[in-house]
Amino acid sequence: MPNLIEIIKNAGVVGAGGAGFPTYQKINTEVEIVIANGAECEPLLYKDVTLMENYPQEIVNGMLRVMEHVKAKRGIFAVKGKNKKSIEAISNWLPQNITLFEMEDVYPAGDEYEVVYHSTGRRIPAGGLPFEIGVVVQNVETFYNIEQAAQGNVVTHSILSVHGDVKNPLTAWFPIGMSYADVLKEAGGATIDDFILIDGGPMMGKVVSDLSTPVTRTSGGFIVLSKETHLAVRKSQNEKSFKRVGKSACDQCSLCTEMCPRYLMGYPIKPHLVMRSLLTTGEYSKTLTYWAQACCECNICSLWACPEELDPRNICVTTKRDTKENNMWLSAEQLQEMSTEVHPLKEYRGVPTKRLVRKLGLQNYTKKAPFQKHIKEPEKVSIPLQQHIGTLPDIIVKQGQKVKKGQVLAEAKKDALSMPIHASMDGIIVSLGERITINREQGSN
């Protein structure tokens, strides 16, 4: 009988809360503690809360399977204390060896490093991984998918919240490969003409202008906003522009660093020094760029801290890219040598979500995005081969072939970090390439 590693690999389960690291690799270890991360913190996204309220048994069962596999002695279920309904639903299914941990309603509470630190008192080493301190962390959607895999169901859908200037904000399961244009239709369409989509939430999400962008295994939701809003304007700035303004207007007040959640945990990140690298040249400038590497891209520095409304976050993002390209990437050991103790004021510097929502100008979107159990199946899906970290799988289907929902379209590459891709609905393959497009057969739904 296949073990859990094979089952979840064959089912295509990846970390649903981040870059999509293949889960089979993440649990291929032995640790003391398994943590369920349900501390969703992006404003206007409700997918984890929806999952916990509606599928608590499946999530806890998935967690128990992982605990057994990694031989964990105990589990911790992290959820925000304000989400009373989720807490009630989950509490009904928790066995004695899993404790509930209530997180504060601050941003970025759901960051893996924050969840681990607050719930265990342990710090993930800079540049390292949770297993090094005896911990495995998974998002609640991943545990749900693990349980589904154990029941024989592969990953064909992602749960997404759609919010902002849409007629009917909602949270629902959408087939992987469904276009954002079709997802938007399910939410009743945009209520304004000139809008942008922020894919992944207002803080860490990216601006998407191409509505053919497909849902993937790591999609968590998007918000629709007028192009005129302050947030949309700030998030639409290009690299040339945020670098030019950063060069001329940064007064080195260092508030970006003082409010940086990773800096407050003692990691080697100092965005004001990375900003200074824009103002300097030569060796000195180079050494300043090292202070970007531990950035988790949470955006607190740019969208909350900086009084000049500069963009230290994106300066860190582009600096990290350049550091890699120039072979200047520091090793985990080097980063750990640069780490310090947790800042004595850390516990006072959490950013309350309500105040953050006001600062972002999103206070009018107070309505939740309610769960809609069923949506209309789209006419077509275009399923990307690359949906997560790792090597591309090999396509095994042909153009014109009829496929069934759940059927393997591309097989994981052997002896590589790779995941299979499955059909997310019944239909006919109409094109193959970086995306596999399936058209629904006429008359079916």
Ligand code: SF4
């Ligand atoms: S907060 Fe803004 S102005 Fe101050 S150092 Fe950081 S980027 Fe510069």
Ligand code: SF4
């Ligand atoms: S985005 Fe800014 S606040 Fe967040 S980790 Fe990076 S430097 Fe720190």
